[in-house]
Amino acid sequence: MTEIEIKNLLFKECKLNKKDDLFTQKLKNGQNFTIIKKSGIEKIISHLGIDVVIESHTSTKDHADVKVMAMYKEFTVQSLGSANSLNCLNKYYLEMAEKRAKSRAVLLVTQLSLYGFGNEEDIVLPQKIKSKKDVNEALKNIFD
16 A cells, blocks of 8 residues: 555545544654554544444453454454453543454454554553553653
8 A cells, every 4th residue: 555545545545634534753762753542543443334343242350351352354353352450541442442443353354553643542552551641751752
């Protein structure tokens, strides 16, 4: 896929808005990392007619896992999402696990992940996050 084809897909077909649906940041190694926010993922699902099915989930008070299947054109992918106290600041683990699995599956099935696109939940953060300050510091270390 060329850069023009990607832009046509995201901005013309799926009606994504750069300001509201994307976040681009330069990594320490000089490469750009573009995150498609939840609003953008939902627009891609809607405009491309991607079928997303939750295949299974498990949830306890301390952890949640969700398995999602996404189907688009001739492609079918499965993806997992999880949430727990080590990778999530809020306590609604099942919803966060679903969001993570769904966005990963959409990026895989559309092959956007091959072109440097990620989702909000896949920024690598340290294992011991206890506050918003820790998140901001981790992001600073990744992007500055």
